[in-house]
Amino acid sequence: MSGPHPRRRARSPHTRAQPARHVAYETLRAVHESDAYANLLLPRAIGRAGLAPADAALATELAYGTLRKQGTYDAVIAAAAERSVDRIDPAVLDALRLGAHQLLSTRVASHAAVNESVALAREAAGAGGAGFANAVLRRVSRDTPGEWMARLDAQARSDDERLGLRHAHPVWVLRAFRRALAAEGRADELEALLDADNRSPAVTMAALPGLARIPDAAERTAYSPFGFRLGGGDPEPVIAAAAGAVRVQDEGSQLAALALSRCLPVRAGERWLDLCAGPGGKTAVLAAEALAGGASLEANEPVPARAALVRGSVAGVPLDVPVTEEDGRSRATRSPGRYDRVLVDAPCTGLGALRRRPEARWRKQPSDVAALAALQGELLDAALTALAPGGIVAYVTCSPHLAETAAVVADAARAWDGRVQELDARAVLHGAARHPIDLPTPRDGSGRAQLWPHRHGSDAMSITLLRRDP
Numbered sequence: 001m002s003g004p005h006p007r008r009r010a011r012s013p014h015t016r017a018q019p020a021r022h023v024a025y026e027t028l029r030a031v032h033e034s035d036a037y038a039n040l041l042l043p044r045a046i047g048r049a050g051l052a053p054a055d056a057a058l059a060t061e062l063a064y065g066t067l068r069k070q071g072t073y074d075a076v077i078a079a080a081a082e083r084s085v086d087r088i089d090p091a092v093l094d095a096l097r098l099g100a101h102q103l104l105s106t107r108v109a110s111h112a113a114v115n116e117s118v119a120l121a122r123e124a125a126g127a128g129g130a131g132f133a134n135a136v137l138r139r140v141s142r143d144t145p146g147e148w149m150a151r152l153d154a155q156a157r158s159d160d161e162r163l164g165l166r167h168a169h170p171v172w173v174l175r176a177f178r179r180a181l182a183a184e185g186r187a188d189e190l191e192a193l194l195d196a197d198n199r200s201p202a203v204t205m206a207a208l209p210g211l212a213r214i215p216d217a218a219e220r221t222a223y224s225p226f227g228f229r230l231g232g233g234d235p236e237p238v239i240a241a242a243a244g245a246v247r248v249q250d251e252g253s254q255l256a257a258l259a260l261s262r263c264l265p266v267r268a269g270e271r272w273l274d275l276c277a278g279p280g281g282k283t284a285v286l287a288a289e290a291l292a293g294g295a296s297l298e299a300n301e302p303v304p305a306r307a308a309l310v311r312g313s314v315a316g317v318p319l320d321v322p323v324t325e326e327d328g329r330s331r332a333t334r335s336p337g338r339y340d341r342v343l344v345d346a347p348c349t350g351l352g353a354l355r356r357r358p359e360a361r362w363r364k365q366p367s368d369v370a371a372l373a374a375l376q377g378e379l380l381d382a383a384l385t386a387l388a389p390g391g392i393v394a395y396v397t398c399s400p401h402l403a404e405t406a407a408v409v410a411d412a413a414r415a416w417d418g419r420v421q422e423l424d425a426r427a428v429l430h431g432a433a434r435h436p437i438d439l440p441t442p443r444d445g446s447g448r449a450q451l452w453p454h455r456h457g458s459d460a461m462s463i464t465l466l467r468r469d470p
């Protein structure tokens with residue numbers, strides 16, 4: 001194979017690759033060709049292929065593992081192919097990535113890793129693609145993972161590029177993480193964070209407070225009073241038996257919703273609003289808490305399909321939760337002074353959830369941050385407008401990037417000078433949590449709470465509480 005060539009579907013006399021690898025490969029292709037999300041696509045592809053549980057687990061490991069470390073595998077492939085990956089047929093490149101992952105990060109036997117990936121390249125690009133893939137993967141298999149890392153280390157142009165290749169993170173992302181950790185005096189935790197991002201998170205569940213019990217056999221999570229894990233068991237029967245009152249939910253998301261519902265005792269008759277609610281995980285927690293405290297809850301989500309998910313998410317809570325489908329900025333500003341508590345779980349880069357969105361780190365661009373920060377600032381401002389005197393906004397992002405967290409809040413505090421105060425979100429979480437949480441005071445002295453995958457086992461949620469003056 002020499003340089004890029006049009007994708008061909010060859011009819012080959014050779015055996016097709018094994019089904020789990022096929023499913024993993026199809027997932028990589030859809031992620032790269034159609035901007036699909038692996039976490040949505042893969043379960044459907046597994047179902048369509050009718051994979052047995054062991055094969056489903058293999059397909060998941062191969063697809064997620066390959067996508068997570070794509071940047072590092074691309075550097076290896078470029079070195080072995082002696083050409084930039086931009087000059088490799090994308091369909092063959094995905095077969096090479098899958099092969100590199102098996103050779104460098106799994107115990108799959110070398111010959112199987114090479115042969116299966118060559119079969120995929122043949123199916124996608126004929127004999128030329130297969131020959132090229134065979135040559136490149138044989139070169140990759142000649143050196144150990146340690147030798148490849150040493151070679152990439154030597155090629156790196158900076159310490160950060162080296163760190164990025166070692167831990168499979170783009171340099172701009174790891175620099176943003178370092179700045180966010182340094183803001184709480186913990187820059188030395190960077191490698192632990194990068195490492196945590198490369199591991200699949202345990203499935204964490206929530207038994208909605210007051211509506212469901214944590215199963216006796218479950219292991220409780222460290223912080224959320226209603227979080228638990230099943231220790232590898234299938235969550236579906238437990239979810240089905242609880243009629244909507246038990247769901248899969250990251251512990252950080254549980255804590256973010258609790259930070260708003262438990263920051264002050266709830267007065268009966270309070271009005272709450274969840275402004276960016278889709279798909280409704282936090283809405284369900286707020287609904288359970290509102291029900292217990294005698295408050296009412298409204299939700300808003302501008303994307304109709306996601307608004308439908310919000311309606312489904314609160315179906316298990318015996319509280320009427322009207323869901324509007326508007327831009328949150330107009331939704332909040334048309335109700336000035338109406339709400340006692342507003343959750344702004346803002347659209348964000350999602351850099352705090354890289355564990356569960358394997359392709360995200362390579363898809364996001366630094367330029368995404370500024371556009372999102374502008375929207376986040378407008379949503380926060382609108383939410384503050386919607387507050388009744390003494391009301392509270394929880395501003396939450398699933399990103400620790402300071403431009404989406406501290407900077408957005410600092411801008412709002414300036415714009416609302418003297419009319420809002422920041423509450424101590426860390427103290428609120430300490431009060432709500434089952435065990436003490438390691439939440440250092442940020443160097444800017446703010447009340448923001450920042451959760452982390454490596455420290456708390458949750459997504460990296462940032463939580464700020466702002467109170468409008470009475």
Ligand SMILES: C[S@@+](CC[C@H](N)C(=O)[O-])C[C@H]1O[C@@H](n2cnc3c(N)ncnc32)[C@H](O)[C@@H]1O
Binds near residue numbers: 275329347
């Ligand atoms: C981080 S997600 C919210 C997650 C949700 N709170 C949960 O726990 O399931 C952000 C949501 O904001 C929505 N969104 C995007 N632009 C918006 C806007 N201008 N106003 C309100 N919501 C918006 C997105 O569609 C997305 O569903």
